[in-house]
Amino acid sequence: MWNEILLTLQDANTQWVLFGSILLGIASGVLGSFALLRKQSLIGDAMAHAALPGICIAFLLYGTKSIGWFLIGAALSGLLATYFIQSIIHHSRIKEDTAIGLVLSVFFGFGIVLLTKIAQSENGNQSGLDDFIFGQAASLVGNDVKVISSVAIVLLIITYLLFKELKLFTFDRQFAKGIGLPTGLLNALLMTLIVSAVVIGLQAVGVILMAAMLITPAISARYWTDRLDRMVIIAGGIGALSGTLGTILSSMANSLPTGPVIVIAATLMFLFSLVFAPKRGLVSKGVKLYKLRKEVARETVLQTLYDLTESTTTSGGEIEFTPQAIAERRPMSDRKLQANLLSLEKEGLVVNSGDKWKLTSNGAVESYEITLNNRLFETYLMYEMKFAHLQLAANDSWNYKELSAETLNELKGYMAVHDRTPKLDPELFATFGNHDEQKREVN
Amino acid sequence: MNPVDISNVTVAYDRKPVLQEVTFNVPEGKLIGIVGPNGAGKSTLIKAILGLVPTASGTVRIYGKPYKAQRKLVGYVPQRGSVDWDFPTNALDVVLMGRYGHIGWFKRPGKKDTKIAMQALDKVGMKEYADRQISQLSGGQQQRVFLARALAQDATVYFMDEPFVGVDAATEKAIIALLNELKAQGKTVLVVHHDLQTVKEYFDWTLLLNKRQVALGPTEEVFTIDNLQKTYGGRLAFLDQQVNQPFVQQ
Numbered sequence: 163m164w165n166e167i168l169l170t171l172q173d174a175n176t177q178w179v180l181f182g183s184i185l186l187g188i189a190s191g192v193l194g195s196f197a198l199l200r201k202q203s204l205i206g207d208a209m210a211h212a213a214l215p216g217i218c219i220a221f222l223l224y225g226t227k228s229i230g231w232f233l234i235g236a237a238l239s240g241l242l243a244t245y246f247i248q249s250i251i252h253h254s255r256i257k258e259d260t261a262i263g264l265v266l267s268v269f270f271g272f273g274i275v276l277l278t279k280i281a282q283s284e285n286g287n288q289s290g291l292d293d294f295i296f297g298q299a300a301s302l303v304g305n306d307v308k309v310i311s312s313v314a315i316v317l318l319i320i321t322y323l324l325f326k327e328l329k330l331f332t333f334d335r336q337f338a339k340g341i342g343l344p345t346g347l348l349n350a351l352l353m354t355l356i357v358s359a360v361v362i363g364l365q366a367v368g369v370i371l372m373a374a375m376l377i378t379p380a381i382s383a384r385y386w387t388d389r390l391d392r393m394v395i396i397a398g399g400i401g402a403l404s405g406t407l408g409t410i411l412s413s414m415a416n417s418l419p420t421g422p423v424i425v426i427a428a429t430l431m432f433l434f435s436l437v438f439a440p441k442r443g444l445v446s447k448g449v450k451l452y453k454l455r456k457e458v459a460r461e462t463v464l465q466t467l468y469d470l471t472e473s474t475t476t477s478g479g480e481i482e483f484t485p486q487a488i489a490e491r492r493p494m495s496d497r498k499l500q501a502n503l504l505s506l507e508k509e510g511l512v513v514n515s516g517d518k519w520k521l522t523s524n525g526a527v528e529s530y531e532i533t534l535n536n537r538l539f540e541t542y543l544m545y546e547m548k549f550a551h552l553q554l555a556a557n558d559s560w561n562y563k564e565l566s567a568e569t570l571n572e573l574k575g576y577m578a579v580h581d582r583t584p585k586l587d588p589e590l591f592a593t594f595g596n597h598d599e600q601k602r603e604v605n
Numbered sequence: 606m607n608p609v610d611i612s613n614v615t616v617a618y619d620r621k622p623v624l625q626e627v628t629f630n631v632p633e634g635k636l637i638g639i640v641g642p643n644g645a646g647k648s649t650l651i652k653a654i655l656g657l658v659p660t661a662s663g664t665v666r667i668y669g670k671p672y673k674a675q676r677k678l679v680g681y682v683p684q685r686g687s688v689d690w691d692f693p694t695n696a697l698d699v700v701l702m703g704r705y706g707h708i709g710w711f712k713r714p715g716k717k718d719t720k721i722a723m724q725a726l727d728k729v730g731m732k733e734y735a736d737r738q739i740s741q742l743s744g745g746q747q748q749r750v751f752l753a754r755a756l757a758q759d760a761t762v763y764f765m766d767e768p769f770v771g772v773d774a775a776t777e778k779a780i781i782a783l784l785n786e787l788k789a790q791g792k793t794v795l796v797v798h799h800d801l802q803t804v805k806e807y808f809d810w811t812l813l814l815n816k817r818q819v820a821l822g823p824t825e826e827v828f829t830i831d832n833l834q835k836t837y838g839g840r841l842a843f844l845d846q847q848v849n850q851p852f853v854q855q
Contacts, residue, residue, distance in 0.1 A: 333692045337681060337702065387693060389698075
C-alpha cells in the first residue's frame with residue numbers, strides 16, 4: 163500500500179493535483195470558518211449547487227472545456243442564486259432555509275437538464291462536465307491547477323491582509339459600521355471570497371459535496387480553540403489534510419470520485435474532534451461528568467453526616483451513625499456509600515469505630531461549608547426573582563464565595579427566616595469534637 | 606461648539622416613521638439619559654446619529670461636522686444582545702476592537718493598543734478576565750467588556766445603548782461611577798435608559814423621547830409628571846406606582 167502511494171506521488175501530474183488540492187483545502191477551510199461564524203453554512207451549499215448551470219452555460223457558449231470560463235460561469239450563477247435567495251427573503255414571508263431550498267433545487271435541476279443535453283450532443287463525451295457532480299481531482303490538468311492555485315493564494319492573501327476587519331465585521335457588524343468600516347463592501351467581499359472558494363473546489367470536490375469542504379474543517383477546528391486566528395489556521399490544516407487524502411486515494415483507485423473521499427476524510431477528522439477535543443469534546447465532557455458525579459456523591463455523604471449530627475446535638479444523642487442511617491436520610495446504594503465513606507476516611511474527614519461513622523474536625527469544617535453552600539443555594543432558588551441580577555443560568559455552578567458581601571448577607575437573612583442556617587459551628591466542633599465531647603450548639 | 610447637534614432627523618422603516626423631526630443639541634461634559642417607552646426610537650436615534658440606519662431627512666453634527674468626519678471622537682456601546690457571544694475570541698480581543706478605528710486598514714494592533722485595551726479592562730474591573738473566552742463571562746461582565754471597548758476608543762462623545770440591561774446593582778453603580786469620571790474629563794455621554802426610578806440620580810440632563818422629542822434639558826427641569834405624561838401617554842397609570850415617589854419631593 164505504501165509503495166503504491168509513493169508510486170502515485172512520484173507522478174508529476176499527481177504532484178500538481180496534490181498541490182492544488184492542498185491549497186484548495188486551506189482556502190475552503192479558512193473561508194469556511196467565516197461562513198460558519200456568519201451562520202451561512204447553507205448559503206455555501208446553495209452556491210455550490212447553483213454553480214452547475216453556470217458551468218454548463220459556459221461550456222455551451224465557449225464550446226469546449228475551459229477552466230477560466232467555467233469559474234466565471236459558476237461564480238455568476240452562484241451569485242445570481244444568492245441574489246434570488248436574498249430577494250425572496252426580503253420580499254416575502256419565506257424564511258432563509260426555505261428560500262435556500264427552493265433556489266438550490268431549481269438551479270441544480272436546471273443544471274442537470276443542461277448537463278444531459280450536453281452529454282447527448284456531439285462533443286459531449288469529452289466535455290468532462292460529469293466530473294463536476296462528484297468531483298474528480300485526477301481530471302485536473304496543469305492549467306486547471308495553476309488557475310485554482312492562483313485563485314486560492316489570492317483568497318488567502320486577501321483574508322490575511324483584512325483579517326482584523328473581517329473579524330470585527332463578522333463579530334459585530336454594527337460596531338464595525340460605527341467606526342467607519344465599509345460594511346456593505348466587506349459583506350460583498352466576504353461573499354465573493356466564499357463564492358470563489360466554492361467555485362475553485364467544484365471540479366475537484368463536486369457541486370454536491372463542496373459545502374462539506376467549506377463547513378466540516380471549520381466546525382472541527384472550532385472544537386480545538388477559542389480564538390479565531392487559531393481556528394482559521396486549524397481549519398485550513400484540516401482542509402489541506404482532507405484534500406491530500408482524498409486526492410491520493412482517488413488517484414490510486416481509478417473510478418473513485420475525489421469529492422466523497424475528501425469529505426469522508428474531513429468527516430473523520432470532525433468525528434475525532436467531536437470526541438477527543440479538549441474542553442468541548444465528548445471524552446472531556448464525559449470525564450467532567452464523571453468527576454462531577456463523584457463529587458456530588460462525596461458531598462451528599464458529607465452533608466448527610468452533617469445533617470444527622472446537627473439534628474442529634476439538639477437532642478443530645480449519638481454523633482456516630484450507621485451506614486443504614488445515612489442511607490435512610492439520603493438514599494444511595496450500599497456499595498457506593500461504602501466506597502465514599504472509605505475514600506472520605508482516607509481524606510481524614512470521617513472515622514469509623516466498628517460499624518459506625520462520624521465526622522472528624524476537618525470533616526466538620528468541610529461538611530459545614532458544603533451544607534452552607536447548598537442551603538444558600540436552596541434559599542436562592544426560593545427567592546430567585548429577588549436575585550435575578552446574579553444572572554445564573556440553569557447549569558451554572560453555585561459557590562457562595564463568589565457572591566458579593568451584600569448579596570450574601572441578604573441571602574443569609576432569608577436563610578434564617580426559613581430556619582435553614584447551619585447550626586453547628588465547625589470551629590466549636592473542631593475544638594470539642596475531637597475529644598468526643600458533647601458539641602455545643604451555636605445560636 | 607456642541608458635541609451633538611441634531612436637526613430635523615426623521616427615520617422611517619418601510620414608510621412607517623420611527624423618529625419624527627427630532628431636533629436638539631446637547632452641551633459638553635454632561636451625562637444625558639435618553640428615556641421613553643418601548644418602540645419610542647431611543648436605539649434608533651443613536652443608530653441614526655452613528656449612521657447605522659439611514660435617515661430620511663435631517664442633519665447630524667458632532668462638534669460641528671458630519672459624523673463621518675468625526676468618527677474618532679465618538680465611542681459606541683451597542684446592546685449586548687446584538688452579537689453572538691459564542692464567537693471564538695477573548696475579552697481582550699473584543700476590547701482591542703475599540704482600537705481598530707485608530708489603527709487603520711491592514712495593520713495589526715500594536716503594544717500601545719494592547720496597553721490601552723488592558724487599561725480599559727482594568728477600569729471596568731475586568732483585567733483578570735482578559736484571556737477569558739467571551740461566552741464564559743456573565744451578562745454583567747460582557748456588558749463591561751463592551752464598555753471597556755468603548756473606553757479603548759478614547760472618544761470625546763459616547764453613545765451607550767441600554768448598558769444596564771442584565772447588570773446587577775453593584776455593577777450598575779460601578780458603571781455610573783465610570784461615566785461620571787468620563788464626565789469629569791469633559792466628555793459627553795448619552796445613555797439609552799429604561800429605569801425611570803434612577804433617572805434623577807444618574808443623569809444631569811434628560812431627553813424624553815417618543816417618536817418625536819418631548820423634552821430635553823436639565824433633569825430637574827424636564828423630568829416632570831407633565832412631561833412624562835406626554836412621553837408615556839396612557840401608560841401612566843402603571844407609571845404612577847413606579848415613579849410617583851421622586852415627584853413628591855418637588
